[in-house]
Amino acid sequence: MQKIIIVLTVLLAFVSNVFSGELAVVSGKVIDIQTGKPLPGATVTIPDLRISVNADQSGTFKLRSVPAKGQFLVEIRFIGYETVTKTVDLSKDTDWEFALKPTLIETREVVITGTISSGSNKRNSTSVNIINKDKLLLPSSNIIDALAKSPGISQVSTGPSISKPVIRGLSYNRVVTIDNGIKQEGQQWGDEHGIEIDQFKANRVEVLKGAASLIYGSDALGGVINLLEPIPVPEGEISxxxxxxxxxxNGLTSSSLMLTGNQNGIVWRGRGTYKNAYSFKTPTGYFPNSGFNETDFSGMIGLNKSWGYSHLNFSSFRNNIGFYEPSFDDQGNYVDEDGGLFSKDDLKNRSLLYPKQDIRHYKISLNNNFVIGSGNLKLDLGYQKNQRRELEDGPDPSLFFNLNTYTGDARYYIGQKNGWEPVFGASTEIGHSENRGEEFLIPAYDTYGVGAFAYLKKNWEHSTFNMGVRYDFRKNVGKSLIADGEPLFEAFHNQFSNISGALGFTHKFTEKLNFKTNIGSAFRAPNPAELGSNGEHEGTFRYEIGNSNLQPERSYQVDAELAYDGDIINASASIYNNYIHDFIYAAHHGEFIDDLPVYNYGQVNANLYGAEASLVLHPVHFIHFENTFGYTHAQNTSLDRPLSFIPAGVLRNELRYEPEIQHVQEPFVSVGIANYFKQNRVDEEFETPTAGYTLLNASVGATFFAGKQLIKIYISGNNLLNKKYYDALSRYKPGRLDQTDLSLGIYNPGRNITFGVYVPFILKHSS
Incomplete structure (x- = not known):
């Protein structure tokens, strides 16, 4: 780790001497399109250059140290106005004027950066959900829990501390998480592990729904979660x-502090977060030893210059999670290993009992964008160390899994010419794992992957067309292991290659009506857990056995979306169909080892299709009525039965009232209901259905001034009626009695009231 930090720091220090470019200063003004009045405080951003500036009291702004050449997409935002995106040519345009139109509804005209070519969402053929900072601040126990309230997005949960993202019914290694341009490599294959990322780091999240192997190679069958940290502040500012x-x-306390600054193009940011919770409470009582604590640190230092930018990012994530294997007395009460009842102090003790997990993830990356002539080269280099320790009865781990991953991704953008945008890219990934404990779940392994792609996008006045092709090669090498004189893992060596492709089209019928569609193929190579597992999963109470003969999954997907952005109505509807050949899944066939059901990995063909819709009504400026719907139908076509663990259909309705109160900024009161349909489409071989239910939620908040300092305060209530329910994707929902004597049957958390405060501050204003 120290050597990698030194090497990347040296690269950062010398990169400004390798790339040089002419210096330019551009200025402009942001005004109201109807009145011509200036809009002070409007934000002007060039996402691909990671620079932004705020308009002053006269609505004017100035961007310094920008390249003298090149075409870039500019995003202009101001509260209460439609967001505007525009492509500018820095060699021609140095004096800009942007006129914004007032609106009651946030529009979809925002820049998407998680696709190959950054562009307006309306000109991007991929279906994308945008989750902004205000929604990420809503009460949640982790980053995925915060995202799971958007249509098409769900979570596989193991209590409040562990959530796996689910996009249109697909999860685990079928969903890619991107953090600072780096593909997150941890334990996305496991049920009892969350995403090892600080939930407060992201300033915005883009959720790309649908096959995305063209961009990210293996694993992106279901979609991509792209976490975007804040763009560096304007020059001279410290905030x-x-x-x-x-x-x-569950007594969850979460606190996070961030500082960031920009001095003459030297940008920096640092954040620290701490979370702590005791056992969560269901409507029938507490579930013992289900608390957790989390400590996160992250930072960035870099250069924003006329040649582009180079940012060195690092992060440290540590999460300790308690586990409890249910045991009952004659009255059905939970008891400890000695048969005694848990006291109230035990259930609210923030010191975790054994068994528990200690999850650690360290990451360092160097993210660059070099302007070369009229084009630019994006280069992202990353190193990650993921460690999983399972502690059964003391501080020494019984299971200790250690994974080191090295990644590199390069993309060259030739630059726009007559509406054409060609892009070429290549990526590589090297992973090395080892087992350091006395217990083993998967074999030590090495994995290697390389890929290359070509992409072309054509823009017309009202339409866009894009196409691309990608080649990938991947190799997995599993190592044999003999434990207690018996072979536990057999060695395996396999390699896979694949060609993926995609076609996309968008068309703007009018200024308000937009259509997009995308056709794509994708693939996923089997991961080492599926190839070589042979052990007990502590958190999911089952024994898994891998299959070294598995073949890659291949996906063929089509989706389409029609969206309308009106003055008081914002609506969209989308449909999709995803056929997956050689779908990998673990199934139980009646066998037990150590009283745990055995799950063997096999393959079938599968078909997933569904629909999503949203309707937002804003009849007057103080009323906001939002409605969203999502449904996925998933079938095991080989065995003619449903796939397991597919989210239930859900309809969400929220009414938000935003009154005008003197001396109070942005006050609001909201009431919402979440209607989850019953999920009877389950694989009855090893899964139980869940009943439908409705949850009542509400929140109230406002922003106040303490002198010149803004303070946002809110109170939010979830499941206010303390409803007893099982989520269809909860790992704690009832199991089949003929499979295991554990029969968890643990309800999801009951009533939860959250009190929160958010304080943005500026220590030094920009020059």
């Missing part, structure tokens, strides 16, 4: 934020 909240259900 930050502090947030803290407390949740009543």
């Amino acid at each position: 930050g934020e502090f947030l803290s909240n407390y949740s009543s259900n």
Whole structure:
């Protein structure tokens, strides 16, 4: 790790001497399109250059140290106005004027960066959900929990501390998470592990729904979660934020502090976060030893110059999670290993009991964008260390899994010419794991992957067309292991190659009506857990056995979306169909090892299709009525039965009232209901259905001034009626009695009231 930090730091220090470019300063003004009045505080951003500036009191702004050449997409935002995106040519345009139109509804005209070519969402053929900072601040126990309220997005949960993202019914290694341009490599294959990322790091999240192997290679069958940290502040500014909240259900306390600055193009940012919770409470009582604590640190230092930018990012994530294997007395009460009842102090003790997990993830990356002539080269280099320790009865881990991953991704953008945008790219990935404990779940392994792609996009006045092709090669090498004189893991060596492709089209019928469609193929190579597992999963109470003869999954998907952005109505509807050949899944066939059901990995063909819709009504400026719907139908076509663990259909309705109160900024009161349909489409071989249910939620908040300092305060309530329910994707929902004597049957968390405060501050204003 120290050597890698030194090497990347040296690269960062010398990169400005390798690339040089002419210096330019551009200025402009942001005004109201109807009145011509200036809009002070409007934000002007060039996402691909990672620079932004705020308009002053006269609505004017100035961007320094930008390249003298090149075409870039500019995004202009101001509260209460439609977001505008425009492509500018820095060699021609140095004096800009942007006129914004007032609106009651946030529009879809925002820049998407998680696709191969950054562009307006309306000109991007991929279906994308945008989750902004205000929604990420809503009460949640982790980053995936915060995202799972958007249509098409769900979570596989193991209590409040562990959530796996699910996009249109697909999860685990079928969904890619991108953090600072780096593909997150941890334990996305496991049920009992979350995403090892600080939930407060992201300033915005883009969720790309659908096959995305063209961009990210293996694993992106279901979609991509692209976490975007804040763009560096304007030159001369030092600012930050502090947030803290407390949740009543499990005593979760979360606090995070961030500082960031920019001095003559030297940019930096640092953040620290701490979370702590005791056992969560269901409507029938507490579930023992289900608390957790999390400590995160992250930072960035870099250069924003006329040649582009180079940012060195690092992060440290540590999460300790308690586990409890249910045991009952004659009255059905939970008991400890000695047969005694848990006291109230035990259930609210923030010191975790054994068994528990200690999950650690360290990451360092160097993210670059070099302007070369009229084009630019994006280069992302990353190193990650993921460690999983399972502690059964003491501080020494019984299971210790250690994974090191090295990644590299390069993309060259030739630059726009007559509406054409060609892009070429290549990526590589090297992973090395080892087992350091006395217990083993998967074999030590090495994995290697390389890929290359070509992409072309054509823009017309009202339409866009894009196409691309990608080649990938991947190799997995599993190592044999003999434990206690018996062979535990057999060695395996396999390699796979694949060609993926995609076609996309968008068309703007009118200024308000937009259509997009995308056809794509994708693939996923089997991961080492599926190829070589042979052990007990502590958190999921089952024994898994891999299959070294598995073949790659291949996906063929089509989706389409029609969206309308009106003055008081914002609506969209989308449909999709995803056929997956050689779908990999673990199934139980009646066998037990150590009283645990055995799950063997096999393959079938599968078909997933569904629909998503949203309708937002804003009849007057103080009323906001939002409605979203999502449904996925998933079938095991080989065995003619449903796939397991597919999210239930859900309809969400929220009414938000935003009154005008003197001396109070942005006050609001909201009431919402979440209607989850019953999920009877389950694989009855090893899964139980769940009943439908409705949850009542509400929140209230406002922003106040303490002198010149803004303070945002809110109170939010989830499951206010303390409804007893099982989520269809909860790992704690009832199991089949003929499979295991554990029969968990643990309800999802009951009523939860969260009190929160958010304080953005500026220590030094921009020059």
